[in-house]
């Protein structure tokens with residue numbers, strides 16, 4: 001391997017960050033609050049204080065040169081969190097976003113390492129909600145200290161001074177001092193115990209579509225993701241785990257692999273084998289040359305149909321755990337004029353973030369250094385400590401920019417695996433999973449089998465609503481010792497327990513049936529699953545009652561003003577009542593996941609061959625105070641497409657304990673030519689900000705199911721939607737849209753030993 | 764030794780002939796802007812240009828490059844079409860996680876270079892080989908159209 005073009009610094013950044021004079025404020029977030037835990041001029045020694053005893057989650061540093069650096073508590077995965085968090089601080093600090101530098105990935109210093117590990121994980125659309133007040137207070141604290149320093153300098157009351165765009169002005173005399181000039185003196189001011197926040201009407205940045213801070217380096221290849229890390233003497237590994245989930249490694253004949261040029265080492269783990277080479281290609285060829293026998297274990301005969309059958313049996317026979325029970329459920333059901341029942345089936349899903357799983361680890365005799373992009377640095381560090389047998393403080397984790405998370409990087413089992421590989425060699429190793437390994441050894445969004453029913457009164461409205469959810473406990477994977485058998489996992493019923501409708505008599509319960517395969521969160525978590533069922537079924541009820549789906553929901557949201565607000569806006573902007581051509585249909589979904597309200601209308605057509613074309617999506621959102629409308633819209637567009645991809649194409653299935661899918665040709669992702677036009681409309685709101693990263697993913701599948709019904713009269717209750725069920729032309733061939741558009745030329749290119757240029761150019 | 768011209772620089776690399784250009788760029792030359800996404804020409808993350816034409820470098824054996832000039836994301840800003848695409852990408856805030864965007868920009872620049880006024884159909888044809896898991900497709904389309912007007 002040639003000399004690395006960049007090697008991450010190891011011990012330097014901490015000094016660079018702490019030295020150089022000026023004001024440094026560190027803040028610890030706790031619950032909905034915040035307190036300054038470090039206030040220092042960097043001339044003062046702070047090293048002794050920087051221990052686990054206090055763990056700042058966010059820092060504001062103002063240098064004497066006027067440079068303002070923000071180190072932010074949540075990891076940037078593409079959702080614009082850094083820009084949003086910087087906006088909150090800058091708003092109260094009274095600086096422009098162009099005057100601050102948000103540190104993209106945490107720096108390679110122990111100080112921040114402590115902070116990041118003590119901090120929250122980034123997930124569940126919580127970042128903006130959790131930091132909305134605390135980060136504004138952090139900015140205000142710094143501003144007050146700068147103003148106090150200026151007031152002291154001029155010997156005037158602080159009340160006569162204002163801060164704006166990084167400058168403090170003494171209003172009566174017009175004297176001015178820039179933050180850089182005040183930074184040292186500000187560091188000597190007492191930290192205020194009370195801070196006042198701005199009146200929202202005075203916001204300069206919040207509510208504006210400020211430019212994202214993290215994107216310029218993403219148009220020219222300059223930014224580094226975890227997979228791009230190169231450290232001196234590093235080798236590259238790729239790995240194969242037992243294809244049968246839960247199985248073990250048997251024998252490996254590695255003679256042929258060792259003969260592959262560039263292969264350095266073969267490393268055996270309990271359930272996997274890795275080949276380490278000078279570069280990824282050597283490692284991959286070496287891995288392909290291994291002759292491996294696996295010990296399949298308990299899952300050797302596992303098939304998807306068994307899992308769904310087990311869920312169904314559990315749903316029908318096991319005693320459920322009650323999530324919500326209000327009113328005389330049985331009595332109402334008996335008395336109902338009409339009873340409607342349905343069962344819905346949802347598949348396992350892989351995350352397939354664009355950046356494949358990777359991790360650089362260097363295990364030395366006395367410490368372990370890790371470079372990885374993770375949503376859960378503390379868990380990753382703990383696992384590596386376990387694997388290497390080193391104390392926690394000897395595991396140094398450098399968190400990196402993430403090329404897509406979607407929940408995949410809320411688990412760190414691949415960090416443990418990388419550490420186990422690196423432990424067996426003396427040099428640093430970058431482990432990269434192939435896409436096949438990623439799809440086949442993910443921790444999956446669990447499959448669900450849900451039975452839902454309602455009794456309708458004479459007016460067609462539900463008098464009783466009963467939703468029986470059956471599936472595994474995701475939270476259980478995060479709790480040491482597992483999840484107590486009789487305890488409700490709220491995630492399993494999130495989005496089902498409290499639909500935004502007037503449903504006075506309601507029962508929602510959960511039967512736990514953990515699948516024999518690993519599971520975890522997936523974008524949209526509980527609501528992605530539950531709202532598909534709730535909103536499909538709401539449509540079924542509307543049709544059973546002979547009512548228009550929007551009209552039906554309107555009646556049921558009379559006491560739900562925010563839900564009604566987005567419903568009306570989406571109906572109006574989509575032209576809900578205007579007629580459509582034959583073969584076309586509109587479907588709506590409504591929900592209130594993650595503290596935001598959203599209604600989405602999809603306009604589609606279904607061809608006689610069963611092919612679905614997505615024409616237009618109209619989304620109305622009320623996500624409370626909008627910090628950055630442009631980011632909100634980007635998240636809605638992306639989240640919707642993510643959910644549509646899953647509804648149309650995604651499902652992980654198992655045969656003989658092995659995952660059937662392996663790469664993007666059979667785990668399809670929506671492509672540019674298939675994406676609908678998307679229009680987004682905001683309901684103005686002064687409520688606290690709601691989550692937005694996952695909200696539109698939740699809207700997608702039910703809106704599509706309802707649009708398919710509108711277009712074809714067919715109700716599809718199993719995801720992903722089966723096009724063959726929508727055929728009207730009698731053709732018995734497989735749906736063509738399940739074949740990726742580019743498969744033919746690619747297969748040709750792969751088959752030819754020396755691909756012809758013309759074929760490649762077509763790719 | 765295999766001779767390559769990458770971003771205008773002559774390089775000699777000592778690698779197996781069948782090694783895909785992607786890994787030569789990333790692991791040998793150290794140009795990590797070109798990304799690995801699938802390895803089977805399905806996602807477009809690894810797109811580079813050979814004499815201005817987009818190719819999937821993950822399935823392109825390095826020995827088949829020959830004398831053709833390789834352009835990667837690190838240098839695409841030096842071409843007129845590449846610069847316009849980068850500017851439009853930033854202006855319309857196309858990017859989310861960014862991991863697919865090197866490939867998107869390489870495909871879009873090649874399109875704009877050949878076709879200064881691409882229609883929706885042209886964009887479909889040129890861009891449907893580039894997957895974006897973050898779902899930035901609507902903005903990619905808008906940004907190509909904006910770049911075409913620039």
Ligand code: FES
Pocket residue numbers: 798799800801802803804805806807808809810819820821822
């Ligand atoms: S990595 Fe080459 S197309 Fe996906």
Ligand code: FES
Pocket residue numbers: 078354403404858859860861862863864894895896897898899
């Ligand atoms: S921006 Fe994340 S994959 Fe495209």
